[in-house]
Amino acid sequence: MPFDLNKKYTVALMVMLGLCFLSPQGVVAKEDASKKAADVSSDTVIASMGSVKLYASELNKLFVNSDTKARTRVLNNPQLLEQTIREELFKKFIVQQANTTGFDKQPQVQWAMARAGENILLELYLNSKSRPEDNFPNETMIKDAYQENLSHFQVPPQVHVAQIFLPLTGDGKNDKETTDQVNDLASKAKKPNADFASLAKEFSKHAESSKDGGDMGWIPLNQLLPEVSKVVETMKAGEIKGPIQSPQGLHILKLIETKPASVRSLDEAKPVLIAGLKKQRMEALRAQFLKDLLEKTPAIIDSANLSKLK
Numbered sequence: 001m002p003f004d005l006n007k008k009y010t011v012a013l014m015v016m017l018g019l020c021f022l023s024p025q026g027v028v029a030k031e032d033a034s035k036k037a038a039d040v041s042s043d044t045v046i047a048s049m050g051s052v053k054l055y056a057s058e059l060n061k062l063f064v065n066s067d068t069k070a071r072t073r074v075l076n077n078p079q080l081l082e083q084t085i086r087e088e089l090f091k092k093f094i095v096q097q098a099n100t101t102g103f104d105k106q107p108q109v110q111w112a113m114a115r116a117g118e119n120i121l122l123e124l125y126l127n128s129k130s131r132p133e134d135n136f137p138n139e140t141m142i143k144d145a146y147q148e149n150l151s152h153f154q155v156p157p158q159v160h161v162a163q164i165f166l167p168l169t170g171d172g173k174n175d176k177e178t179t180d181q182v183n184d185l186a187s188k189a190k191k192p193n194a195d196f197a198s199l200a201k202e203f204s205k206h207a208e209s210s211k212d213g214g215d216m217g218w219i220p221l222n223q224l225l226p227e228v229s230k231v232v233e234t235m236k237a238g239e240i241k242g243p244i245q246s247p248q249g250l251h252i253l254k255l256i257e258t259k260p261a262s263v264r265s266l267d268e269a270k271p272v273l274i275a276g277l278k279k280q281r282m283e284a285l286r287a288q289f290l291k292d293l294l295e296k297t298p299a300i301i302d303s304a305n306l307s308k309l310k
Contacts (some may be wrong), residue, residue, distance in 0.1 A: 010275045018204040052096050054089045130286035137277040145273045146266050153264040157221040160256040162214035165206040166251035182250040191239050196254050
């Protein structure tokens with residue numbers, strides 16, 4: 001069954017957790033949250049804010065009920081883990097403030113909390129009724145979906161380039177000096193046995209690449225600045241050209257290698273295909289479940305009583 005990779009999917013899951021850990025297919029408790037989380041005693045205080053304490057057991061519960069990939073990403077990143085802890089602690093602190101002031105007892109607040117709880121229950125229940133079969137999708141379905149969506153797996157030509165970049169400021173005198181400097185650097189870079197990387201490290205003002213000798217890595221040709229891509233597509237591997245002026249400044253370019261346009265292999269595309277097919281299957285199962293439910297127990301509206309509403 002074909003599916004459209006351009007289709008926009010939305011899941012109305014109204015669960016508020018610090019870093020959106022909840023899986024869109026619902027929360028299913030895992031047997032093992034994580035060795036890192038489980039190593040800490042459940043009554044250990046991880047962080048505090050005033051009289052509010054965040055315990056290891058609370059974090060364990062958060063990680064147990066979180067999406068596997070999100071959990072792994074957080075536990076393997078100390079900065080992200082600390083950020084998560086701070087967010088959970090601050091959220092707990094604010095909730096305490098709301099409870100202390102009696103805000104949670106206000107009728108409209110209690111109604112909103114009950115409504116939110118119902119929405120969460122509804123979404124998780126529907127997710128449980130629309131979970132794809134364990135063996136879904138099979139290899140044939142994946143291959144068929146790949147063939148039907150080949151256009152989505154086109155990879156444009158890519159170039160591996162290095163550059164020496166100096167910005168132009170719009171100040172006539174300064175720009176004249178910059179232009180003279182770039183012309184001099186271009187002459188040096190084009191000399192036999194010139195060390196392009198050393199020149200880039202010393203003189204290039206593009207912070208992200210200068211530390212790597214001007215190496216920009218692999219970039220799709222169509223993502224380069226138009227003024228740059230126009231030149232790069234005429235170059236041969238190892239060739240140096242410039243200076244080239246763009247709205248940002250002046251560039252001296254070295255083409256290291258090129259890759260022609262290609263199509264991602266089935267193995268490369270498989271994760272996207274599986275996710276798309278599962279999402280489509282989930283939506284079909286949900287729609288069928290709701291249809292069957294309504295057919296079995298149709299909704300009846302009392303028009304007479306409805307007209308009495310104010």
